[in-house]
Amino acid sequence: MRNRDLALDAAMALLAEPGATLTVEAIARRAGLGAATVVRAFGGKDALLDAAVARLLEPVVRRARELLATTAPYRALRTFLRELITFQAAHHAINDQLTGLDLPATTALRAGLVGAVEEMLDGARRDGRVRADLDPALATTLIGTTALAVARAEPSSPGLVDAYLTVLLDGLDPRPSHGAAG
Incomplete structure (x- = not known):
């Protein structure tokens, strides 16, 4: 169990290092173990x-599940996306x-993450905070793909995350924008 x-x-340490090589040998070396020991474990x-x-x-x-249980769906979605982008950036x-x-x-x-985001979107849609005319799977894919792109942006910036969340959530809002030109 100790070797495992x-x-x-x-x-996990190598996963946190950008550009680290994830081979059994590199993991074994970092752990102070032999490659065969790692494979056996x-x-x-x-x-x-x-x-x-x-x-x-x-x-x-x-x-994500905690936010779903304790927070209104739209607020849960906004909070979770910010936290998810931070996690993805790292x-x-x-x-x-x-x-x-x-x-x-x-x-x-x-799949659990996707399911949680879908639940947040469904709840926000029921509350009238998210458009109902977008396919839920398409909206989830859009959110996941663009959130990852923002997380990969170099240099990472809280301003970029704020702008992303504003544009995304404004685009999902079923109500007309206050500043839109007619």
């Missing part, structure tokens, strides 16, 4: 990275390293 924890901690790189990324995503999914390089890997826990957690 060391390898998992090393993988997880059964392979995919399982190790799945466990590490899942550990990073679990609190994000928990936070970890966006992970996506590039996971392509083509078998990651069932990560896939399930990502």
